[in-house]
Amino acid sequence: MPKDTTSTGQQYSRSTPYKLKAFRYLMGYHSRVCKLILQKTRQPYIYIDLNCGAGYQPDYKKFGNEVLGSPIIALQELNEQGIEPICHFCDTNPESLKILESTIQELKLQCVASYWLGDNSQSLQEISQSLNKSQFHGLVYSDPNGKQDFPIQEIKSTFQLSQMQKVDLLMNVATTYVKRWETNPKANWKVYPLREIINGHGKEYIFVREPENRSLKWTFIYATNWAKQKNLNKIRLYGINSDLGKGILEHIFNPKSNPLPGIYEDGSIAIQGQLDFSTCREDEADEQ
C-alpha cells in the first residue's frame, strides 16, 4: 500500500510523479487532437474525473515538483487549446471537492463543472442519466487509491450510450495490487480481475503503458474507439496488439517469465528518469 495519504484522503507515493507527468503529457496530446476535431464538429467536450481529489496537493511535493492533481492538469491543458469542457468531478471527500472548486476559481479555469460527492459508481450512473443528446468528445479518468476500485461495470454501461462513443477512457492501475485484491477475501467492494479492468470497458482499441517498476507496476490503460489512435512513445504507451504492448501485458501478468528489458529483478532502474517530455508535440504531428 502507498505509505502517504494527504489530509483529504489521497494516497500518493514515489510513483505519483510518474503518473502526473504522463497524465499532463497525455492530456496535452488529447486536447490538441480534440481541438482539431471540435473545430470541425462543434461538438461538446466532456471530462469525467471519477477520483478527482482536491486538484491542489502541496503534499505531492514530497516526491516531485508537481502540486497539481488530475482535474486541474486536465483543465489547464484543455483550456490552453481553447476547449471549455463540461466537467463532472467525483470524490467521496467533501473537503477535496471544496478545495477543487476554489482552485478552479482562483486559477480562472474555464469549464461548466458539476461536483459529485459520494461513491463514483453511483455518481457515474447519475451522470449518465443526466447527459443530454449531444455527441460528446472527451475523457473519463479513473485513478483510485491503493484499494484499486474501478467501477468497470458502470464505465461499460456509460460507454454503451450513443453520446459516449467518442469519449475515451484512461485508468491508472497498480497491477500488482489489483492481482492481490482479486483473491483477497477482505475486499469489501466489487473487485474486478485485472483482465476485466483492461478489457471490460467496452472500448475497441486498448493501450498499455510500460509500468513503473520500482513499486507496484503502476501503469496507464488507455482505451478508445478511435481507429487512428497510435502509440505515444514519449510516455511509452503502446497498443496491446503491438509487440511492445504484448510484452508489457505478458510482464504484468507473468513478471518472472518476462522481465521488461532494462529493468532489473530488484526494480532498481528508474524508468521515470529516462523519460523525455521535451518534444511534446511530436506524437500528434501526423494527425493534422
Ligand SMILES: C[S@@+](CC[C@H](N)C(=O)[O-])C[C@H]1O[C@@H](n2cnc3c(N)ncnc32)[C@H](O)[C@@H]1O
Ligand atoms: C489517488 S487519489 C486521486 C488523485 C487525483 N486523481 C490526482 O491526480 O491528484 C484517489 C481519490 O479517490 C477518492 N475516492 C476513494 N474512493 C472513492 C470512491 N468510491 N468514489 C469516488 N472517489 C473515491 C479519494 O478520496 C481520493 O481523493
